[in-house]
Amino acid sequence: xxxxxxxxxxxxxxxxxxxxxxxxxxxxxxxxxxxxxxxxxxxxxxxxxxxxxxxxxxxxxxxxxxxxxxxxxxxxxxxxxxxxxxxxxxxxxxxxxxxxxxxxxxxxxxxxxxxxxxxxxxxxxxxxxxxxxxxxxxxxxxxxxxxxxxxxxxxxxxxxxxxxxxxxxxxxxxxxxxxxxxxxxxxxxxxxxxxxxxxxxxxxxxxxxxxxxxxxxxxxxxxxxxx
DNA sequence: GGTAAGATCAGC
DNA sequence: CTGATCTTACCA
Numbered sequence: 413x414x415x416x417x418x419x420x421x422x423x424x425x426x427x428x429x430x431x432x433x434x435x436x437x438x439x440x441x442x443x444x445x446x447x448x449x450x451x452x453x454x455x456x457x458x459x460x461x462x463x464x465x466x467x468x469x470x471x472x473x474x475x476x477x478x479x480x481x482x483x484x485x486x487x488x489x490x491x492x493x494x495x496x497x498x499x500x501x502x503x504x505x506x507x508x509x510x511x512x513x514x515x516x517x518x519x520x521x522x523x524x525x526x527x528x529x530x531x532x533x534x535x536x537x538x539x540x541x542x543x544x545x546x547x548x549x550x551x552x553x554x555x556x557x558x559x560x561x562x563x564x565x566x567x568x569x570x571x572x573x574x575x576x577x578x579x580x581x582x583x584x585x586x587x588x589x590x591x592x593x594x595x596x597x598x599x600x601x602x603x604x605x606x607x608x609x610x611x612x613x614x615x616x617x618x619x620x621x622x623x624x625x626x627x628x629x630x631x632x633x634x635x636x637x638x639x
Numbered sequence: 640g641g642t643a644a645g646a647t648c649a650g651c
Numbered sequence: 652c653t654g655a656t657c658t659t660a661c662c663a
Contacts, residue, residue: 488647489656612646
């Protein structure tokens with residue numbers, strides 16, 4: 413049983429939320445499920461590594477909004493990366509989803525990730541932020557969606573319930589209408605979670621801060637972590 | 640209106 | 652290690 417995470421889960425300090433998210437599940441309504449093994453916290457106007465450092469620019473504005481929404485940005489002219497907005501409204505922070513262990517819907521992930529006829533190992537499906545986003549079909553069109561189930565998630569068969577992909581089969585049935593959400597199955601991270609410096613930031617622009625949280629020794633992570 | 644750098648990945 | 656590929660934000 414995997415209980416969807418509510419908005420209050422994301423409303424705290426992004427660094428605490430990030431650490432707590434390791435071991436949680438990312439769930440797509442079509443049955444794709446993966447356990448997060450690596451995330452990073454990005455803060456607001458005090459964090460030079462954050463997109464919100466320059467204030468609420470059009471791209472970063474969503475980071476200043478309420479917690480529990482998806483922030484998707486386009487990276488290096490070809491990749492999408494997925495974040496969860498954290499903290500109280502008016503402050504900016506988010507958690508970047510960097511890597512996960514595929515648990516369900518692996519076929520759909522492989523399909524979403526296959527660019528040619530190349531065969532991808534399970535290990536390569538979600539190992540890295542752009543790979544993870546691609547495996548779950550996350551693109552800019554999903555920027556700003558609510559990752560938290562709306563109240564009264566029960567039936568969801570109203571007059572307007574017809575649109576949207578994959579209405580209500582699979583594990584997603586409990587959530588109502590989100591296109592994507594996070595859940596807790598109680599299993600935890602399966603090992604110690606360690607904090608390391610964030611990946612990919614130029615050292616000259618941002619000081620090294622240990623805001624990357626990763627399961628020690630996990631081979632599902634985008635790069636090895638001490639363990 | 641021009642430009643440099645970027646929360647990356649895949650192929651040599 | 653390097654190329655791909657384009658948006659964002661900053662500067663003139």
